[in-house]
Amino acid sequence: MPGSITSLIVVGVAVALLLVVLVLHKGRGPRTVLLRWAAATMLISAVLRESTSVLGDVPVIDLIKRLIFLVTMTTVIILVLTFRRTSITRRAARRYWWLAGAVGILQCALFWLMPLQSDGSLYPYTEAGRSPAILLYYGLFDTTIAVTAIACGYGCVRALMRGQQPLLARISLILGICSVVTAVGYVVVGWLALLESVGSDYDAVHRQLFLATIAFLLGMIAVGGIRTIVVEGQSALATSVGTDIVEPLWREVTRLHPGVMLPADRLTRRERLVRLVVETNDALHLIRRSSADAPGVLTGEDPSDPDQTADLLIHLLGESAAPQPPGLRTRLLMRVSALMPDDEVASSVKELYALRLAFAARDRQRALPAR
Numbered sequence: 211m212p213g214s215i216t217s218l219i220v221v222g223v224a225v226a227l228l229l230v231v232l233v234l235h236k237g238r239g240p241r242t243v244l245l246r247w248a249a250a251t252m253l254i255s256a257v258l259r260e261s262t263s264v265l266g267d268v269p270v271i272d273l274i275k276r277l278i279f280l281v282t283m284t285t286v287i288i289l290v291l292t293f294r295r296t297s298i299t300r301r302a303a304r305r306y307w308w309l310a311g312a313v314g315i316l317q318c319a320l321f322w323l324m325p326l327q328s329d330g331s332l333y334p335y336t337e338a339g340r341s342p343a344i345l346l347y348y349g350l351f352d353t354t355i356a357v358t359a360i361a362c363g364y365g366c367v368r369a370l371m372r373g374q375q376p377l378l379a380r381i382s383l384i385l386g387i388c389s390v391v392t393a394v395g396y397v398v399v400g401w402l403a404l405l406e407s408v409g410s411d412y413d414a415v416h417r418q419l420f421l422a423t424i425a426f427l428l429g430m431i432a433v434g435g436i437r438t439i440v441v442e443g444q445s446a447l448a449t450s451v452g453t454d455i456v457e458p459l460w461r462e463v464t465r466l467h468p469g470v471m472l473p474a475d476r477l478t479r480r481e482r483l484v485r486l487v488v489e490t491n492d493a494l495h496l497i498r499r500s501s502a503d504a505p506g507v508l509t510g511e512d513p514s515d516p517d518q519t520a521d522l523l524i525h526l527l528g529e530s531a532a533p534q535p536p537g538l539r540t541r542l543l544m545r546v547s548a549l550m551p552d553d554e555v556a557s558s559v560k561e562l563y564a565l566r567l568a569f570a571a572r573d574r575q576r577a578l579p580a581r
Contacts, residue, residue: 216414216417216418216421217260217263217417218260219421220256220259220260220417220420220421220424221253221256221257221260223421223424223425223428224252224253224256224257224424225253226428227249227252227253227424227427227428227431228246228249228250228252228253230249230428230431230432230435231245231246231249231431231435232246232249233435234431234432234434234435234436234438234439235431235434235435235438240292241289241292244285244288244289244292245289245431247281247282247285248282248285248286248289249431251278251279251281251282251285252279252282252424252427254278255275255278255279255282256420256424258271258272258274258275258278259275259420266331267331267332268331269321269326269330269331269332272332273317273318273321276317276351277314277317277318279351280310280313280314280317280351280354281310283310283354283355283357283358284306284307284309284310286358286362287306287358287361287362288303288306290361290362290365291303291365293365293369313350313354316350317347317350317351320343320346320347320350321347323343324341324343324344324347325340325341325343325344332344334403334413335348335400335403335404335412335413336403336406336412338403338404339404339406345404348400348404349401349404352396352397352400352401352404353397355393355396355397356393356394356397358393359390359393359394359397360390360394362386362389362390363386363387363390363391363394366383366386366387366390367387369383370383370384370387376437378433378434378436378437378440379434379437381433382430382431382433382434382437383430385426385427385429385430385433386426386427386430388426389422389423389424389426389427389430392419392422392423392426393419393423395419396416396419396420396423399412399415399416399419400412400416403416445480446479447543448556449479449480449483450479451540451543451544451559452483452487452555452556452559453479453482453483453486454536454537454539454540455536455540455544455559455562455563455566456483456486456487456490456559456562457486458533458534458566459490459533459562459565459566460486460489460490460493461533462523462527462532462533463490463493463494463497463523464489464490464493465527466493466496466497466526466527467492467493467496467497470489470492470493470496471489472485472488472489483555484555487555487558487559487562490562491558491562494519497522497523497526498519498522516561516564516565516567516568517568517571519565519568520532520565520568520569520571520572521572523569524569524572529572532569532572532573533566533569535566535567535569535570535573536563536566536567536570544563
């Protein structure tokens with residue numbers, strides 16, 4: 211594949227990577243900011259790397275490319291460390307930045323010390339043995355890539371080994387591991403070139419491995435972003451279904467105990483659902499405690515039984531005040547388990563849904579012709 215076409219593909223994939231991050235990963239959290247910085251600096255570094263096919267081998271551009279990619283690698287390491295159970299602290303993150311700064315200064319010093327070819331260009335990898343400064347200039351950069359790849363690979367493998375990972379999360383992690391493998395291959399080829407153990411085609415292999423690495427990263431971030439959208443969609447749907455179930459009950463039981471209602475201002479839909487669940491359960495608790503005022507309704511029965519609770523509420527509120535049966539949409543979504551399994555209010559919503567079904571059963575019984 212001609213070098214110019216490969217360069218266009220590399221830059222195109224880097225642009226796509228940044229666009230995917232900007233479109234799929236929204237917000238202002240530290241992880242989102244780090245991800246954007248990593249994608250943006252990787253794009254700049256890729257453009258500078260591939261500019262040699264147009265501008266030729268300009269040593270200063272090579273140094274700037276390496277310094278910018280050093281920012282990319284530091285950002286990636288800090289991003290990976292935020293996913294630990296105990297997230298990285300600001301002080302620890304500053305240490306990584308200080309270390310990256312030290313590596314950058316050393317890279318600049320080696321750049322100043324190493325000799326150039328007669329035309330002012332850098333010596334290639336295969337001629338790095340001409341000077342220790344050249345050897346260290348290339349070797350230090352590749353070693354930094356290797357450290358970053360190992361850190362990312364370790365994080366991806368640990369996350370993949372955890373149980374109950376969603377399918378999209380597993381695919382994203384597998385793509386991340388693939389990017390680590392190609393990054394390590396990129397480093398190994400560079401080291402072999404420094405040791406003069408590969409032929410003159412090392413640059414083409416280097417470029418293809420770099421392309422493969424960012425392509426796998428693109429897939430990893432795209433799949434991760436799709437998973438984020440899916441999870442957010444499931445959460446919004448679960449909140450909507452939960453509200454449809456709880457709100458009619460809340461409206462009736464708080465008539466009997468309005469004191470359970472909490473002050474609320476500018477609540478999100480999720481916060482409003484939690485408030486409805488808490489207030490409904492509080493009101494039901496008070497109603498059950500005062501069930502002695504409804505003789506014969508709950509005598510000798512489990513007060514938490516939905517059928518008994520429905521009878522009690524009909525006794526206190528009247529048949530006309532009973533909530534309408536759940537709609538078709540709500541029933542269908544509950545059949546396919548629309549509620550998030552790890553949602554802290556899911557169990558309460560399911561209990562209140564059973565109460566709504568008990569009311570619906572009472573409505574059907576009343577609708578039957580008397581015998």
